[in-house]
Amino acid sequence: MLMSTRRSMSGPGAVEPPGAMPGVATSDGRASGRLRVALLSVPPRTAAVLEFFFSNGGRGSFVVSAEADAEVAIFDLDTAASREHWDRFEAERARPGIALAVQPHQLAGTVWVQKPVTPAALLAAAAQARTMQGGVAAAIEQQPEPAPVVQPAEAATPHAESVQSGITSEPLPDAASSSESVPAPGLGVLRSDHATVTSELPVLAPAVEALVDDVADDAPVIANMDSDPVALIDAHAGLPGSDCPPAHGGSRLGAWLRRWFGGRAAEVSEPQTEAVTVESTETETTASWIEAVLPAPVATTDVLADSDPAEASRGDAVEASTEAVAAVASTPAALPESASSERPGAPPPRFSDEALWCGLHADVDGATLQSDDWRFEPALHLVSVLSEAYRVSAKWRVPALLETSAGQVLVDAPANRISTQFDEACWPALYAETLSRRPKSRTINHHELAELQAQWLAQAKVRRLDAVLWEAGALTAVGRLPDGLDLERPVYLRHWPNLTRLHQTPHALRIAALWATQGAGLLETAERLRIPQRHVFAFFAAASALDLTSEDGSHIRRVQRRSARHRGVLARLLGWLQQ
Amino acid sequence: MTIAGEEPGLRRSRNRMATTDHKIIFTGPVGAGKTTAIASISDIEPIRTDEAASDMTIRRKHNTTVAMDYGMIRLGPQEKVHLYGTPGQERFDFMWDILTKGGIGLVLLLDNTRPAPFEDLRFYTDAFRDFIDSTRLVIGVTQMDVTSIPTIDDYVREMKDLDLAAPIFEVDARQREDVSMLIRAMLLSIEPAL
Numbered sequence: 001m002l003m004s005t006r007r008s009m010s011g012p013g014a015v016e017p018p019g020a021m022p023g024v025a026t027s028d029g030r031a032s033g034r035l036r037v038a039l040l041s042v043p044p045r046t047a048a049v050l051e052f053f054f055s056n057g058g059r060g061s062f063v064v065s066a067e068a069d070a071e072v073a074i075f076d077l078d079t080a081a082s083r084e085h086w087d088r089f090e091a092e093r094a095r096p097g098i099a100l101a102v103q104p105h106q107l108a109g110t111v112w113v114q115k116p117v118t119p120a121a122l123l124a125a126a127a128q129a130r131t132m133q134g135g136v137a138a139a140i141e142q143q144p145e146p147a148p149v150v151q152p153a154e155a156a157t158p159h160a161e162s163v164q165s166g167i168t169s170e171p172l173p174d175a176a177s178s179s180e181s182v183p184a185p186g187l188g189v190l191r192s193d194h195a196t197v198t199s200e201l202p203v204l205a206p207a208v209e210a211l212v213d214d215v216a217d218d219a220p221v222i223a224n225m226d227s228d229p230v231a232l233i234d235a236h237a238g239l240p241g242s243d244c245p246p247a248h249g250g251s252r253l254g255a256w257l258r259r260w261f262g263g264r265a266a267e268v269s270e271p272q273t274e275a276v277t278v279e280s281t282e283t284e285t286t287a288s289w290i291e292a293v294l295p296a297p298v299a300t301t302d303v304l305a306d307s308d309p310a311e312a313s314r315g316d317a318v319e320a321s322t323e324a325v326a327a328v329a330s331t332p333a334a335l336p337e338s339a340s341s342e343r344p345g346a347p348p349p350r351f352s353d354e355a356l357w358c359g360l361h362a363d364v365d366g367a368t369l370q371s372d373d374w375r376f377e378p379a380l381h382l383v384s385v386l387s388e389a390y391r392v393s394a395k396w397r398v399p400a401l402l403e404t405s406a407g408q409v410l411v412d413a414p415a416n417r418i419s420t421q422f423d424e425a426c427w428p429a430l431y432a433e434t435l436s437r438r439p440k441s442r443t444i445n446h447h448e449l450a451e452l453q454a455q456w457l458a459q460a461k462v463r464r465l466d467a468v469l470w471e472a473g474a475l476t477a478v479g480r481l482p483d484g485l486d487l488e489r490p491v492y493l494r495h496w497p498n499l500t501r502l503h504q505t506p507h508a509l510r511i512a513a514l515w516a517t518q519g520a521g522l523l524e525t526a527e528r529l530r531i532p533q534r535h536v537f538a539f540f541a542a543a544s545a546l547d548l549t550s551e552d553g554s555h556i557r558r559v560q561r562r563s564a565r566h567r568g569v570l571a572r573l574l575g576w577l578q579q
Numbered sequence: 580m581t582i583a584g585e586e587p588g589l590r591r592s593r594n595r596m597a598t599t600d601h602k603i604i605f606t607g608p609v610g611a612g613k614t615t616a617i618a619s620i621s622d623i624e625p626i627r628t629d630e631a632a633s634d635m636t637i638r639r640k641h642n643t644t645v646a647m648d649y650g651m652i653r654l655g656p657q658e659k660v661h662l663y664g665t666p667g668q669e670r671f672d673f674m675w676d677i678l679t680k681g682g683i684g685l686v687l688l689l690d691n692t693r694p695a696p697f698e699d700l701r702f703y704t705d706a707f708r709d710f711i712d713s714t715r716l717v718i719g720v721t722q723m724d725v726t727s728i729p730t731i732d733d734y735v736r737e738m739k740d741l742d743l744a745a746p747i748f749e750v751d752a753r754q755r756e757d758v759s760m761l762i763r764a765m766l767l768s769i770e771p772a773l
Contacts, residue, residue, distance in 0.1 A: 413732065414728070415728060416727065466731070495744070496745075496748070498748055498749055499746075500749055500756075500761075501749050509760070509763055510767055510771055512767075513768050513771035516744070517768055517771060528771075529771070556744065566601070569601055569658065569660075570766045571770075572654045572655070573654060573683075574773050576652055577759045577766075578763070
């Protein structure tokens, strides 16, 4: 909802960091365990994008800080002023940096993040930089210092805190002042005099889309929001960086948002040949601006040591790195301590794509989890439509057809197949899209199926239906909870998910076992299994999309509730199997 | 336990020799992958009792297990988990009770390419019903890459009709990770907080 108005810096510690972008306020990240970053003369647009991320998807991980307090600096290697600022910062502070650049660079003490920047890349780079920061500090102090670990209690960053954190929003230099409401801190930086949003929106995402779009000079004016809950924005262009068909209902920006909040970087491997730097001219189009923030990989200078930067052309695509995300998941700095291993005493397991599937939120209390920041409305996303089509198809044993903004989708539950007119790479954008109008799914008969076969099914992209639903659930939620979900009510599994063929969310086996045999509330699950809440939430979202969760545990047989008689040997065998 | 008059050295030696044994049973129809599954997870080279098939089995494979397969997981110097694979043919069912005694749980492997996999499900869960009721069952469906139908959902529906609640996964018996996940699911079904 568009609620808060543009705010000025306020509260203790709201000090403009020297050399920081105008409008970038400070907040003390020490108490929260967030990474304190300083933005070093970063171009306004880049700063706007970064602050937007820091105020939303990345608010649990980052806080903008004054240079003196910063653990890590972020600078734009492609901008002379920013580069010089970095040189000064490094000379004075000897702290690591995150270098945003189109081309690979081997700059000592920095982690390179390729532009266009993505949340996943930034999170991974931050984790690496934090580790480096620990090393630098240790070297300075001549004594060993463990890598910083985000403590669960410290890392809790509920929305209320971020609102009070002193992060303020200022318009871009080219934006005229306005008094419209913004939904969250940081969004105001993206506002311009184009913004004419005058009514409250039911969900955050569309509002964000509207605001984001205002950055572009030619952005359409959003009006008459009362009649349409979702801002419709330039529905005539395809998703950048993919061969997705033109989308409707703001899906491009939905894709952009999706990626900010955790798009599946691994699936975006197409060369971003059209990518532009974020400091490009004011005349760049909305599409090119969006491209500037579409996913890109992250790599350390170590990784690039053998590569020749000169050979890397502008916009070269390095395949989006799931390993980078895995690094986030496995780096102590990025994981709260509560991310316990599968068994006591075992090293923390590595989960690929944890940041994308679960988010990186630290555990918080139940009251905080009731806030809107932690919630989302599944009915406004494709996942609910897919789930419904799956249920209908499974019930009547016939395929169900539905229309998405990217094309038709045939859900065939009896065959566990989903066929699409569009490429697999389009899925993340579709998951992120906030539906302006809920697509209807309908079952089709053999005659219609034959017609579809002749039209496009023969060339359709086919995937496993269970895998798509599982993925849709988790990637839509990104560690959030559905609106209205009671965290105390026990959750049961109707049956086990086919875990050998689904993406492994962290601790999936243990959560499945608990919910299949005993049932437990979400918070209780995290406590009993001693695992991070976000892992439970991710599993819940994925399992719910597959219609596996239930509040009815009557099907659980008494024998299944019995606890182990030989716990010791079971634990040892489990440990052996996990080796 | 101390035996009166026992030499301390002898007692220590006896304690050193004491081992704790556990076992997991793999069952399922001919060709479902029991032998392969045990081989993929065993600590030792599995002991097989394959013979050239001389009955209907030859339609599915040339050799078949006639007594049992055996593999082992060493948890430590004094603790082992024995992996027993039952012979697939029903005429060897007299061995099943013997094999299951004291087992931790049952791994049922089903071959999705067989003409009536639901019949197999029914037969084996009925044959091992007492064992399943007192321990845990996990089901792995093999060959789903060859024949994708029935799906796991179909099996789940069938299991509900049979009043069975157990983890059921699509598996490739050659893949250690798949077999490992089956057994881990079994263990965690017994105690999720392990």
